[in-house]
Amino acid sequence: xxxxxxxxxxxxxxxxxxxxxxxxxxxxxxxxxxxxxxxxxxxxxxxxxxxxxxxxxxxxxxxxxxxxxxxxxxxxxxxxxxxxxxxxxxxxxxxxxxxxxxxxxxxxxxxxxxxxxxxxxxxxxxxxxxxxxxxxxxxxxxxxxxxxxxxxxxxxxxxxxxxxxxxxxxxxxxxxxxxxxxxxxxxxxxxxxxxxxxxxxxxxxxxxxxxxxxxxxxxxxxxxxxxxxxxxxxxxxxxxxxxxxxxxxxxxxxxxxxxxxxxxxxxxxxxxxxxxxxxxxxxxxxxxxxxxxxxxxxxxxxxxxxxxxxxxxxxxxxxxxxxxxxxxxxxxxxxxxxxxxxxxxxxxxxxxxxxxxxxxxxxxxxxxxxxxxxxxxxxxxxxxxxxxxxxxxxxxxxxxxxxxxxxxxxxxxxxxxxxxxxxxxxxxxxxxxxxxxxxxxxxxxxxxxxxxxxxxxxxxxxxxxxxxxxxxxxxxxxxxxxxxxxxxxxxxxxxxxxxxxxxxxxxxxxxxxxxxxxxxxxxxxxxxxxxxxxxxxxxxxxxxxxxxxxxxxxxxxxxxxxxxxxxxxxxxxxxxxxxxxxxxxxxxxxxxxxxxxxxxxxxxxxxxxxxxxxxxxxxxxxxxxxxxxxxxxxxxxxxxxxxxxxxxxxxxxxxxxxxxxxxxxxxxxxxxxxxxxxxxxxxxxxxxxxxxxxxxxxxxxxxxxxxxxxxxxxxxxxxxxxxxxxxxxxxxxxxxxxxxxxxxxxxxxxxxxxxxxxxxxxxxxxxxxxxxxxxxxxxxxxxxxxxxxxxxxxxxxxxxxxxxxxxxxxxxxxxxxxxxxxxxxxxxxxxxxxxxxxxxxxxxxxxxx
Numbered sequence: 001x002x003x004x005x006x007x008x009x010x011x012x013x014x015x016x017x018x019x020x021x022x023x024x025x026x027x028x029x030x031x032x033x034x035x036x037x038x039x040x041x042x043x044x045x046x047x048x049x050x051x052x053x054x055x056x057x058x059x060x061x062x063x064x065x066x067x068x069x070x071x072x073x074x075x076x077x078x079x080x081x082x083x084x085x086x087x088x089x090x091x092x093x094x095x096x097x098x099x100x101x102x103x104x105x106x107x108x109x110x111x112x113x114x115x116x117x118x119x120x121x122x123x124x125x126x127x128x129x130x131x132x133x134x135x136x137x138x139x140x141x142x143x144x145x146x147x148x149x150x151x152x153x154x155x156x157x158x159x160x161x162x163x164x165x166x167x168x169x170x171x172x173x174x175x176x177x178x179x180x181x182x183x184x185x186x187x188x189x190x191x192x193x194x195x196x197x198x199x200x201x202x203x204x205x206x207x208x209x210x211x212x213x214x215x216x217x218x219x220x221x222x223x224x225x226x227x228x229x230x231x232x233x234x235x236x237x238x239x240x241x242x243x244x245x246x247x248x249x250x251x252x253x254x255x256x257x258x259x260x261x262x263x264x265x266x267x268x269x270x271x272x273x274x275x276x277x278x279x280x281x282x283x284x285x286x287x288x289x290x291x292x293x294x295x296x297x298x299x300x301x302x303x304x305x306x307x308x309x310x311x312x313x314x315x316x317x318x319x320x321x322x323x324x325x326x327x328x329x330x331x332x333x334x335x336x337x338x339x340x341x342x343x344x345x346x347x348x349x350x351x352x353x354x355x356x357x358x359x360x361x362x363x364x365x366x367x368x369x370x371x372x373x374x375x376x377x378x379x380x381x382x383x384x385x386x387x388x389x390x391x392x393x394x395x396x397x398x399x400x401x402x403x404x405x406x407x408x409x410x411x412x413x414x415x416x417x418x419x420x421x422x423x424x425x426x427x428x429x430x431x432x433x434x435x436x437x438x439x440x441x442x443x444x445x446x447x448x449x450x451x452x453x454x455x456x457x458x459x460x461x462x463x464x465x466x467x468x469x470x471x472x473x474x475x476x477x478x479x480x481x482x483x484x485x486x487x488x489x490x491x492x493x494x495x496x497x498x499x500x501x502x503x504x505x506x507x508x509x510x511x512x513x514x515x516x517x518x519x520x521x522x523x524x525x526x527x528x529x530x531x532x533x534x535x536x537x538x539x540x541x542x543x544x545x546x547x548x549x550x551x552x553x554x555x556x557x558x559x560x561x562x563x564x565x566x567x568x569x570x571x572x573x574x575x576x577x578x579x580x581x582x583x584x585x586x587x588x589x590x591x592x593x594x595x596x597x598x599x600x601x602x603x604x605x606x607x608x609x610x611x612x613x614x615x616x617x618x619x620x621x622x623x624x625x626x627x628x629x630x631x632x633x634x635x636x637x638x639x640x641x642x643x644x645x646x647x648x649x650x651x652x653x654x655x656x657x658x659x660x661x662x663x664x665x666x667x668x669x670x671x672x673x674x675x676x677x678x679x680x681x682x683x684x685x686x687x688x689x690x691x692x693x694x695x696x697x698x699x700x701x702x703x704x705x706x707x708x709x710x711x712x713x714x715x716x717x718x719x720x721x722x723x724x725x726x727x728x729x730x731x732x733x734x735x736x737x738x739x740x741x742x743x744x745x746x747x748x749x750x751x752x753x754x755x756x757x758x759x760x761x762x763x764x765x766x767x768x769x770x771x772x773x774x775x776x777x778x779x780x781x782x783x784x785x786x787x788x789x790x791x792x793x794x795x796x797x798x799x800x801x802x803x804x805x806x807x808x809x810x811x812x813x814x815x816x817x818x819x820x821x822x823x824x825x826x827x828x829x830x831x832x833x834x835x836x837x838x839x840x841x842x843x844x845x846x847x848x849x
Contacts, residue, residue: 002511003111003168004100005097005101005793005794005797006103006104006799008097008100008101008427009090009093009094009101009694009797009801010094010797010801011796012093012097013089013090013093013801016089016093016162016170016174017089017169018090019081019171019174020032020085020086020174020570021033022171027568031078031079032076032082033081034063034075034079034082035079035082037062037063038059038079038808038811039804039808041055041058041059041806042055042807042808042811043807045058045536045811046163046748046750046751046753046811047750047753048415049750049753050819051753051754051818052751052754052811052812052814052815052818053754053815053818053819053822054510055811055813055815056076056811056812060072060318064477069290070725071100073829073833074814076833077833077836079807079808079812079837080833080836080837080840081182083805083806083808083840084182084839084840084843085174085177085178085722086800086805086806086842087806087840087843088147088151088154088177088610088843089158089174089177090153090618090801090805091846092153092155092162092641093162094158094798095155095159095592095593096159096160096162096163096413097597098593098596099595100374100796101609102599102794104595104599108603108607109187109599109602109603109606110212110215110216110219110602110603110605110606111215111219112606113126113408113606113609113610113613114126114216114219114220114578116820117613122231122613123220125613126609126613127220127222129612129613129728130216130220130232130609130815131228131229131575131577132229132230132576133229133232133575133605133608133609133612134229134232134233134234134576134577134578134579135232135234135577135578135601135604136231136233136234136235136236136548136577136578136579137234137235137236137580137581137582137591137604138235138237138238138351138354138548138579138581138582138584139197139200139201139236139237139238139239139581139583139587140236140238140239140242140582141190141194141197141238141239141242141579145571147182147588147843148181148182148183148200148523149196149742150180150721151177151182152199152588152592154177155588156172156592156593157173158170158173159168159173159178159593166596172817175468177822182839183775183836183839188216189248189253190240190248190249190253191238191239191240191253191256192258193256194237194239194240194257194260194261195260197237197239197587198261198264198350198590200429200587200588200592201235201261201264201265201350201351202264202267202268202351202560203594203595204591204592204593204594204597205235205351205591206265206268206342207594207798208594208597208598208771209233209234209235209345209346209601210338210342210477210597210600211340211594211598212233212337212601212602212605213227213233213345213478215231215339221689223337223338224337224338224340224341225318225321225337225341225534227341227344228295230344230345230347232605233345233601233605234345234351234352235352235492236349236351236352236353236579237257237261237350237353237354238356238581239257239353239768240253240254240256240257240258240351240353240356241254241257241353241355241356241433242354242355243355243356243357243361243417244357244358244439245686247410248592250413250416251413251416251418251419251420251612252415253669254353254355254417254421254424254433255420255423255424256351257353258353258427258428258432258433259427260425261351261353261428262348262349262350262428262430262432263300264350265346265347265348265349266296266299266300266348267300267349268342268346268350269296269342269343269346270296270297270300272339272342273289273292273293273296273339274293274775275290275330275348276289276335276336276339277289277290277293278517279332279335280320280324280332280335280336282323282324282328282331283327283328284323284327284580285320285323285324285328288316288317288319288323291316291814292313292320293318293352294306294314295313295316296313299348300517304827307348309347309348309429310343310344310348310429312345313348314340314343314344315625317336317339317340317342317343320336320342321333321336324336327735333447335434342703342711347426347428347429347431347432348428348429348432349428349429349431349432349825350431350534352431352432352434352435353424353432353433354433354436354437354469355418355421355433355435355436355437356436356438356439356471357414357417357436357437357438357439357450357658358438358439358440359438359439359440359446359449360459361410361414361441361448362438362446362453363446363449364411364452364517365411365414365415366394366453367379367382367383367592368406368407368408368411369397369400369401369406370382370393372401372405372406372407373401385452386425386765387443387444387445389441390445390631391444391445391448391491391815392454394445394448394449395448395452395493397452397456398456398460399456399460400415400456400457402658403415403416404614407696412746415453416459417466418454418458418542419457419458421433421436421454421457421466423460424457425465427703428459430465430748432437434466434467434498435466435467435468435469435506436450436466436467436468436469437469437470437471437508438450438468438469438470438471439471439473440471440473440477441470441472441477441484442484443457443476444478444484444485444487444491446470447468447470447484447494448488448491448493448494451464451468451493451494451497454468455497460804462496463500463501464497464500465501467504467505467506468497469486469500469506469507469508469548470485470507470508470591471508471509471510471550471837472508472510472530473509473510473517473550474517474518475517475518475522475523475526478526478527478529478532479526479531481507481530481533481534482530482533482536482537483603485505485507485534485537486540486541488834489537489538489541489543490506490541497806498543502544502603503542503543503544504525504543504544504545504546505538505544505545505546506545506546506547506548506579507534507545507546507547507548508547508548508549508550509527509530509531509547509548509549509550510550510687511523511524511527511549511550511551515687515691515702515703516685516687516690516691516702518637518640519636519637519639519641519705519706520636520640520702520703520706520707520736520740521632521633521636521637521700521706521707521710521736522631522633522634522636522637522640522706524736525629525630527549528569528573528632528732529571531547531573531574532572532573534547534574535572535573535574535631536573537571539574541605544576545574546574546577547573547574547577547579547845548579548580548581549578549580549581550581551580551581551582555590555758564607564731564734564735565607565609565729565735566578566604566605566607566732567610567611568611568730568732568734569611569732570611570615570620570621570732571611571615571620572620575608575611575612576606578605578607578608579609580604584845585842585843585845586645586846589846600731603763613666614808621730621732624722625726625729625730625733625804627732628714628719628722628723628725628726632636632710632711632714632723633710635709635710635713635714636705636706636707636709636710637706638706639705639706639709639710639771640705640706643701643705643706643767643768643771646764646767648761648763648764649764650759651760652761653685653690653693656755656761656802656817656821657694657696657697657837658693658696658697658813658817658834658838659685659690659692659693661691661831661834661835661838662688662689662692662693662838678751682691690702691703692842695746695841695842696813696838696841696842696843697750697751697752698746698747698748698749698751698752698810699747699752699768699772700743700744700746700747701768702743702748703739703740703742703743703744703770703773704740704743704744704772705768705775705777706771707737707740707775707779708771708772708773708775708776708777708778708779709771709774709775710776711723711775711778711781711782712774712778715778720781720782724781724782724784725780727782727783729811736793737779737782737783738792739787740779741779741783741789742789742795742799743777743786744772744775744776744788745788745789745795745796746799746803747772748803748810749772751810751811751814752765753765753769754814754818756769776788784822800842802845802846803844804845806840806841806844809837809840809841810837811842812833812837813834813837813838813841814831814839815830815833816830816833817832817834
C-alpha cells in the first residue's frame, strides 16, 4: 500500500472510525465492540472453510449464548446499521483525499495535453479539434445509488470537515448520521429523481464545466466570450423523459422536469449576475447589468418570460462588455466573461432532456392508430405485409388521430408525451429536448415509426427539430445495425430529415444489455465492431455519426476505466463526440464533487482529443489482433451461452440471489422488470438488478465469465504467446482485461461455497467457481502480474479496504440466504435481513450495479 493512501485514507479511517464508539446512542458501544470480533470471525471462518451459518452461529455461541433468537437477530440489524455508517465515513475520507491519491495535474488532464501539444507543434490542430469536439454526460435515474438525499448531504459536509481536520464537526456529523434513516420509506417519483439530480447540476457541474473551459481557453489564448463551441462539455438528462419500462413518467412529468431544469439554471445565473453587478458599477455598464439581473429575476420568479432564449440575455451582456472595453479600461472584464461563458454553455435549459421508449410500444401504438382510422381489416393486412410495405404505409399518413380517440390509455399518454416535446422546446429552447431514443431497436421500421409520430405531432408542415436515436442492445441487433442504418440513409424521407438536422445521426449502443445478452468479451467486441461498421457506413453516405454509449458503473455494464477505453478506439471509429450515460453511484462517486467531476471530465475530454492528435499503433488493431479477439470472443460467447442455458440459471437468480429484493429497496421509480406477468423471464430482467444480484453474491459473473475459458482455449490452440503480445500491444484489449480484473477483485466465492453441497444448485455453483478461478489465473498470466490490479494501486487499495469493511455484511446476508435454503421456507425476518444488507454491500462497491 502506498504511503499516501495509507496516510490519507487508511489511517484516517482507523482514527475517525473510533469516534463511533463514543456516540451517545443505545447499544452503540456494544455494537461497535462486537463488530471487530465478528469481522475477525468472518475472515478466519472463511479461510477455514466454514459456512456463513457456522460463522454466525459460532459468533452467537461465544457472545450471546443465553439470548433469544429475536435478540440475536436484533444485534445483526444493529451491526448492519453500524457498517452502513462506516461505509459513509470511508466514502467521505476517500473523497476528501481525492487530490492527494489521484494525479490531478498529470496524465489525462487538459493541462498535460496542452503542454504536450505545444511541444509537438500541434497546438493549432488541438484548437481546431476543440471547436468541433463534444463530451456529453447524460445523467440517468437508474437506481444504483442507495443513499437518500439527506445522507448524500451529510457525506458532502463530512468530506468538508475531514478536509479541514475539524474533529468537532466530524463528531457532530457522525451523530447526525447515527440518527438519520438510510432507507426511503417510499419509492421516489420520477420528478423527485429529477430534483435530486438537479442538486448535482447546481452544485457540481455548474462549477466544474466553466472552470475547465475557462482554464483551457485562457491557456490557449482564446477569448472566453468568443468561444463558439458551447457544447464542448455538456450534460444530458433522462429523469422525466425516460419512459422505457417506467409507467410513472407522464407528459406532465416531462413538462414539470423541464420547468425544474430551467428554474435551477436561472437560480444559478441570478446568484452569479448579482455578484458580477456588484463590481460593474460603471457609467453605461451598470444599467445594462441591472437590466440583466431584473430580467433573470422576472423570468425566474415574476411569471414574466423576459428572456425566451440565451441569445436575448447574451445580447445585453455583450453590450455591457463593449462599453467596459471602450470606456473603462477592461476593468473586471474577466468576471463578466466568465458569466457570459456560463450563459453560453448552459443556456436556459441547463441539461438536455432525452425522451426514450421501447420499440414494442411504438409498434402497438401504430397498430391501434391503423385500427382506429382504417378498421380491423386494414390492421390485419398491415401486420401481414413486408417491412418495406409497412414503412410505406406509415410514411403515407398525413394526420394522426386525437389522443382521446384511442382506447388504450397508455397509447393516449404516448401521443401526449410526444406533444410535450413542443412545450419543452418552446420554453427551454430546442436544446432542452432534441432527441428521441428507441430502446430495443431492431429495424428501420422502428426508427421510421418514431420519426413519423413526431413529424405529424410536432412539425406537420416544417422540419422536425428532433433527432431520432436508435438504441442497439443485443448481440444480434448490434450485428444488424449497419444494414439498418443503410436502409435509413437511402430512404428519401429520412435522408431529407437528416439533411435538415445538419447531416448528423446519433446512435446509442447498450453496454449493459449487451453484456447481459452476450457475455463480457463478446459484448465489448461486438460494440467496437458495430461502431467501426457504422462509421464506415455513415461515411459512405456522408453522414456524421455520433455514438452514445449506454454504460453503467461496473465493468460488467461498460464502466471501469473510461479514459483508456476512449483513448483506445482508433481512427476507424468516428470521434466527433463522446456521449455516455452516468448513473447512481457513478454520479456521486466520480462526479459528485467539483474536484472529482473536474478530474473525470478532463480525463474523458483528453481521451477523445488524444485519440485524434496521437493515433498510435496501440490504438489501431491489426488484422492479426482482430482475428485473435474475434476468436476469443466466440469462445467466451459459447461459454456464456452454455452457462445462461443451464437449467438452474434463472431459478438461481430468482430463488438464491437477492434479485427479487431490488424492487423493495425504494431507490428508483422504475419497476424491477419490463413485463407485468408472473414469474421471471431472463429477457424481461433489467440489466441493473441482473448485474447487481451477482454483485450482492460477490460472484460478479457478467464481468468476467468466459474470459478464463477463452484464454485457456487459446493456450490449447498454441496461441498463448499471441494473447500475451495482444495484451502488451493493444490498449483496447488491455483496458478490457483491466476492467475485468475489477470484477474479479470484488468477487469473494468463499462466502457462497456452502452452495457446492446444495442438491439443486451445487453443480451450478461449481461451474461459476471454476470459471472464476480460471479467469483469475489466466488474466494474471497474460498480464504478468502476481495479484489483481497491480498497475492500479489506488483502485486495488480502495477495493481491499471496502471489501474488508463489508465482509460481515456479506456473511450476514449469506447466513440469511443459507438459513432459508436449508429450511425450504420463507422467513420475514431473514428476508428483511437480506434486504437491509443490500444497501451497505452495494454502496461500499460504489459501482457494483
